[in-house]
Amino acid sequence: MEFVFLAVLLMIPVVYLVITVGQLQAGAYAVAGAADQAAKVYVAAAEPAAARAAAEEAVVLAMADYGFNRGDARLDLRCDRGECASPGSLITATVSLAVPLPLVSSLPGVALTAATVDASTSQVVGRFR
Numbered sequence: 001m002e003f004v005f006l007a008v009l010l011m012i013p014v015v016y017l018v019i020t021v022g023q024l025q026a027g028a029y030a031v032a033g034a035a036d037q038a039a040k041v042y043v044a045a046a047e048p049a050a051a052r053a054a055a056e057e058a059v060v061l062a063m064a065d066y067g068f069n070r071g072d073a074r075l076d077l078r079c080d081r082g083e084c085a086s087p088g089s090l091i092t093a094t095v096s097l098a099v100p101l102p103l104v105s106s107l108p109g110v111a112l113t114a115a116t117v118d119a120s121t122s123q124v125v126g127r128f129r
Contacts, residue, residue: 034062
């Protein structure tokens, strides 16, 4: 009887740790994919206003694919020149995600995070679009 009690008592934190690590790994994959797609979409757009909107939509779609809320992620776009849409400009997309703790985020009024993960990628605006 004591063995069953201790096994259950010790296994619950281990299982929760494994679920949390899986959530962090999903967050890392999500930000890597989101940053990559945001940069690619940005350099492919014809005008800067449409490029920004398309990059933000790419981040929202990537977060949804991995089961994260759109409000948990943040996109930061930077370019190495004053005119981001000019050919040869280097665009860097950085996506940050506050990974929520599993099962805790479903409680009303509780917003605890396991960690914040981020990823960056760069693309060059091509001469021909």
